[in-house]
Amino acid sequence: MPVAGEFCAAEWFEFIRMARSGFDVQARIQMNIIHFVRLTITSAGYLGFALLGAEPGASPTSAPATAGLRKKALEVLAPIPQQMPGAEKDTPGQIALGKRLFFEKRLSKNETQSCNTCHVVDQQRAGVDNEPTSIGAFGKRGGRNSPTVLNAGFHVAQFWDGRAENLEAQAKGPILNPIEMAMPNPSLVIERLSSDKAYLRQFARAFPGETTPLNYDNLARAIAAFERTLVTHDRFDDFLNGQDKSLSAAEQRGLQDFMTVGCTTCHNGPLIGGNGFKKFGIFESYLPDTDKGRVAVTKEEADELVFKVPSLRNIAVTGPYFHDGRENSLESAIRRMGKIQLSVALSTDQVNDIAAYLKSLTGHGLKGKPLAAK
Numbered sequence: 001m002p003v004a005g006e007f008c009a010a011e012w013f014e015f016i017r018m019a020r021s022g023f024d025v026q027a028r029i030q031m032n033i034i035h036f037v038r039l040t041i042t043s044a045g046y047l048g049f050a051l052l053g054a055e056p057g058a059s060p061t062s063a064p065a066t067a068g069l070r071k072k073a074l075e076v077l078a079p080i081p082q083q084m085p086g087a088e089k090d091t092p093g094q095i096a097l098g099k100r101l102f103f104e105k106r107l108s109k110n111e112t113q114s115c116n117t118c119h120v121v122d123q124q125r126a127g128v129d130n131e132p133t134s135i136g137a138f139g140k141r142g143g144r145n146s147p148t149v150l151n152a153g154f155h156v157a158q159f160w161d162g163r164a165e166n167l168e169a170q171a172k173g174p175i176l177n178p179i180e181m182a183m184p185n186p187s188l189v190i191e192r193l194s195s196d197k198a199y200l201r202q203f204a205r206a207f208p209g210e211t212t213p214l215n216y217d218n219l220a221r222a223i224a225a226f227e228r229t230l231v232t233h234d235r236f237d238d239f240l241n242g243q244d245k246s247l248s249a250a251e252q253r254g255l256q257d258f259m260t261v262g263c264t265t266c267h268n269g270p271l272i273g274g275n276g277f278k279k280f281g282i283f284e285s286y287l288p289d290t291d292k293g294r295v296a297v298t299k300e301e302a303d304e305l306v307f308k309v310p311s312l313r314n315i316a317v318t319g320p321y322f323h324d325g326r327e328n329s330l331e332s333a334i335r336r337m338g339k340i341q342l343s344v345a346l347s348t349d350q351v352n353d354i355a356a357y358l359k360s361l362t363g364h365g366l367k368g369k370p371l372a373a374k
């Protein structure tokens with residue numbers, strides 16, 4: 001049994017399972033107790049700094065002891081598992097069908113957009129379009145930034161407000177959304193696909209024994225099966241798994257600062273986020289905004305301005321940032337988060353080092369797309 005604050009990946013996913021199964025209150029209470037204990041230790045500053053292997057007053061540019069840093073990191077963070085929950089049930093036929101559907105433009109009303117239009121996974125991209133908000137089939141922009149589809153199946157729920165329980169539920173939404181892919185109803189979607197004999201054969205192979213395998217539920221199941229293959233691993237995973245040289249001195253300093261100032265209060269577990277919901281703007285308001293967050297889903301007053309905590313995996317190549325895509329710079333996003341979420345004025349050195357650490361979370365082989373300067 002680990003002591004308070006020491007958690008492995010399996011335990012974080014058990015909390016997610018509890019939340020999905022209706023035990024959200026219990027899961028929140030347990031996680032909040034853990035966060036309180038951890039924050040009590042780390043927010044003291046000097047004590048947190050000493051626990052990470054450096055002497056109080058040490059230069060902010062001195063690299064901490066690698067072994068001690070890894071030990072502390074593993075108490076709140078974890079490597080990404082090899083497989084998403086549910087992937088063990090997916091068949092090669094379902095995955096292949098889902099991949100074809102993911103790139104299928106006939107799923108949009110004017111046949112101009114596919115899932116990959118907003119969640120770009122080819123060309124070594126990071127599952128996003130790098131737009132503040134995505135442009136739909138008829139030229140209108142959506143109201144929120146499109147999150148990355150990479151590692152999405154590990155999340156506690158889908159969308160910024162958590163309105164979709166899983167990947168299957170998420171896959172159904174954009175196709176019928178009037179601003180996004182704008183199909184008027186599932187029947188027209190199935191009618192289009194049924195006109196393609198290759199799809200009839202693929203659905204039959206992917207879902208054998210069903211009387212009518214080509215249906216909207218199976219479409220979503222197939223897309224979700226493909227998305228569950230989109231697992232990334234990065235240099236930070238390598239570091240947690242014992243490879244000392246995977247992180248540079250600056251990246252190790254950034255990891256140290258990330259934990260010491262309290263970022264792991266929200267950004268923890270294997271995805272470094274993605275496992276819960278938090279108010280955006282705890283100590284200061286973010287910006288005047290008509291988007292009230294999760295309250296539109298739950299109708300609970302306590303969920304006003306509450307959003308899913310985003311995963312920071314691949315964060316350096318998935319900007320712009322925040323639910324509205326309003327922040328273009330990773331460094332500016334870090335500085336703002338320190339101010340409004342932690343009431344901490346981060347120094348330039350801290351911001352730069354944390355940014356360096358976050359760049360180590362980019363999956364092997366991903367390049368992303370450089371953001372245009374504002």
